[in-house]
Amino acid sequence: MAALSVSNLSKYFGAHVGVDGVSFDLESGETAVVFGANGAGKTTLIRMLASLSRPSEGEITIDDDSLVGNAAIRSKIGVVAHETMLYEELTARENLRFHARLHGVDESVCDDLLETVGLAARGSERVSGFSHGMSKRVSLARALVHDPAVLLFDEPYTGLDQTSLSRIESVLTDLKDRTVFASTHDLERGFELADRVLFLNDGRLVGDLEVEAIPDAAAVEETYEALCRGRPAEPAVVDRAGPADSGGTR
Structure with a gap:
């Protein structure tokens, strides 16, 4: 039984396809990193896995239980989004305590x-005065408060100072007891973090490889480009309107 299972997952924005029939399974303790160009669908995929956006089609299961519409299963997920979504008028400690009470x-x-x-x-300072890197670290701590089985991380390394970068790398490296799914543009750090590398192009999963199948971090981009060859350059469209959503792809 997979810790996280995604089956034929799609997301439509009107006639535009943000994510197109994506399927994969992650075992407990496995770390997968998804790579793709801007607009490939990485953030849209993570938003659905985090239950922040409802799939148009397909299914997501955590420990064999359906995620959509299931609040009890959502509690098994920790999320660090591109935006930290902290309460800026609260201190770092108060943000964490509020989340602890919820769970x-x-x-x-x-x-x-x-x-x-x-x-x-x-911890006693308001996060409104924190740098982006410090806020990202508070967001990571908040995501771990309830000891989730699955951690979702959208662009963990973007815009961080060296101190925050080193600290977050250290925390992520130590998370071997839980399932991690992350998206990143940082090929080298993502490659070092991953057990598996997934490649998205125009919303489609074009590759799912064990890290051992890729020679080194420098080969990740070359592998991605090779996997994308033969795919249409223009975004996919469908001839039916899907449910409206305010999100987008990244």
Whole structure:
């Protein structure tokens, strides 16, 4: 039984296809990183996995239970989105405590997580005064408050200072006991993090490879380009209107 299973997942924005029939399974403790150009559908895919956007077609299951419309299963997921979605008027510690209360978790875990992300000394400060990198670290700590089985991470390395980059890399490297699905443009760091590499092009999954099948990080882009050859250059369209959604692809 896969920890995370995606079957024929699609998302339509009117006549435009954001994600087109994507399927894959991740085992418990496995880390998959998805690569793709801007507009390939990476963020749209992660938003559906995070239950922030409803699929037009297909199914997502966590431990063999359907995710869509199932609040109990959503609690098994931790999400670090491209936008941190923190309450800026609250302190770092208050953000974590609020999330802990939502999940019925002992608030003592919050101080431990602030230590983990290197912000124990700044926990009493409002996040409105934090840099992007510091806010991203608070967001990661929040995603781990309820000890989720699956962690979703959209662009973990974008716009980070060196301190935050090193700290987040360290935390992600240590998450070997849970399933991780991340998207990134950083080929080298993504390759180092991954057990598997998925490639999206125009919303389609064009490749799903074990890291051992790719010689090194420098070969990731070459592999992606090779997998995309023969695909239509223009975005896919369908001849039916799907449900409206305010999101988009990245």
